[in-house]
Structures are given as C-alpha cells and as structure tokens.
Amino acid sequence: RKEVEQDPGPFNVPEGATVAFNCTYSNSASQSFFWYRQDCRKEPKLLMSVYSSGNEDGRFTAQLNRASQYISLLIRDSKLSDSATYLCVVSTDGGFNKFYFGSGTKLNVKP
Amino acid sequence: DADVTQTPRNRITKTGKRIMLECSQTKGHDRMYWYRQDPGLGLRLIYYSFDVKDINKGEISDGYSVSRQAQAKFSLSLESAIPNQTALYFCATSGGPGEQYFGPGTRLTVT
Numbered sequence: 490r491k492e493v494e495q496d497p498g499p500f501n502v503p504e505g506a507t508v509a510f511n512c513t514y515s516n517s518a519s520q521s522f523f524w525y526r527q528d529c530r531k532e533p534k535l536l537m538s539v540y541s542s543g544n545e546d547g548r549f550t551a552q553l554n555r556a557s558q559y560i561s562l563l564i565r566d567s568k569l570s571d572s573a574t575y576l577c578v579v580s581t582d583g584g585f586n587k588f589y590f591g592s593g594t595k596l597n598v599k600p
Numbered sequence: 601d602a603d604v605t606q607t608p609r610n611r612i613t614k615t616g617k618r619i620m621l622e623c624s625q626t627k628g629h630d631r632m633y634w635y636r637q638d639p640g641l642g643l644r645l646i647y648y649s650f651d652v653k654d655i656n657k658g659e660i661s662d663g664y665s666v667s668r669q670a671q672a673k674f675s676l677s678l679e680s681a682i683p684n685q686t687a688l689y690f691c692a693t694s695g696g697p698g699e700q701y702f703g704p705g706t707r708l709t710v711t
Contacts, residue, residue, distance in 0.1 A: 497640070
C-alpha cells in the first residue's frame with residue numbers, strides 16, 4: 490500500500506473555477522503535511538504547509554483531517570498559471586528527515 | 601545562479617556501466633536528499649544525509665550508493681546501471697522542517 494495516494498487526474502477546469510484535490514495517507518503517526526507544485530519537467534516547489542486548523546494562502550486553502558487521514562487543497566478563481574501537477578507530501582518525523590510524496594494530481598486550467 | 605545544481609542534466613548510458621550524478625548546493629543546508637521520479641509512482645527517496653558523517657538509506661537504496669564529499673556536495677552512483685533505473689533523479693536540500701529545495705533534475709536513460 491502506498492504511503493500517500495492521490496487521484497492522478499487530470500482535472501480540466503475553466504479559468505475562474507474552483508477545484509479541490511484530496512490526498513490520503515496510510516501512516517497514522519504522520520506529523521507534517523505539505524502541498525508541492527511541479528510544473529512539467531521541472532523540479533517540485535513547496536506551495537504550502539498544511540496545519541491542523543487549516544490554512545489559507547491567497548486563493549489556496551489547505552485542510553487536514555487526521556481522523557480520516559486525508560488532506561485537501563482548494564484552489565479558488567483558477568488561473569491559467571495554476572496548471573501544474575500538485576504533490577501531496579507527508580512526513581512522519583515532523584518534516585525533518587523523511588518525506589513521502591504522492592504521485593501527484595494534474596490540473597489543466599483552460600481559457 | 602541556482603541554489604541547487606545537478607550535473608549532468610541528461611545522460612544516456614548502457615546497461616552495466618557505472619555512472620555518477622552530482623549535486624551541489626549554495627544554501628548552506630545540512631540535509632541533502634536523492635530521489636527518483638517515475639511516472640505514476642511519484643518521488644521515492646533513495647538516500648539522505650544529515651551531514652558529511654551521516655548517510656541513511658531511503659526506501660529504494662538497492663543498486664545505488666552515495667557520497668557526501670562536503671556539506672555542499674552529495675553524489676549518487678549507480679555501480680552497474682540497469683534499464684529499470686531509467687528515471688528522473690532529483691537532489692534536494694532542507695534547512696528546516698518541511699521545506700525542501702530541489703535541483704533541476706537529471707534525466708537518466710539506461711539502454
């Protein structure tokens with residue numbers, strides 16, 4: 490069983506749409522959670538950390554549900570530039586040493 | 601200049617050849633990582649290092665070895681390359697909980 494599972498997509502949405510991705514993790518001892526963004530053939534880059542109380546950064550909102558072991562990312566008012574693959578990342582040691590990456594969810598925002 | 605650099609960026613090699621991938625960073629981080637990325641599988645951790653004296657195996661270390669020559673340099677070797685080691689390889693550094701900085705990747709093809 491994979492440590493982190495994501496729907497691979499692609500999610501095809503029009504500009505201005507709201508889109509949500511979910512991610513589930515298998516290790517209940519996981520402590521830290523993140524969303525990374527990866528553009529085609531480029532390196533992953535941190536989008537945002539996910540806090541227990543949920544957190545927002547502009548058009549992006551991340552939520553954590555520890556009881557159900559899933560993480561979500563909501564993107565409001567999608568832009569063409571949001572087109573990328575979104576990686577869910579989990580750490581079992583507070584984010585210091587070992588990170589487990591999901592295989593990513595691809596988002597295509599269309600004009 | 602990029603904070604994390606990888607050489608070579610692309611490499612084609614034959615089965616059985618020894619190959620070394622190099623990573624350098626100017627971020628001053630102690631933690632460095634090597635990952636491979638395969639379609640549908642996400643990034644998987646090969647090795648990680650806390651400092652020059654500390655090397656740890658990740659989830660898929662078989663067939664690979666590493667060397668931490670200095671705080672800024674972390675090399676990955678394939679002693680005898682095989683076709684299923686064809687993948688995109690990323691080096692990353694981390695200076696604190698959660699955020700990893702990735703190099704641009706090395707696309708390796710083993711024929």
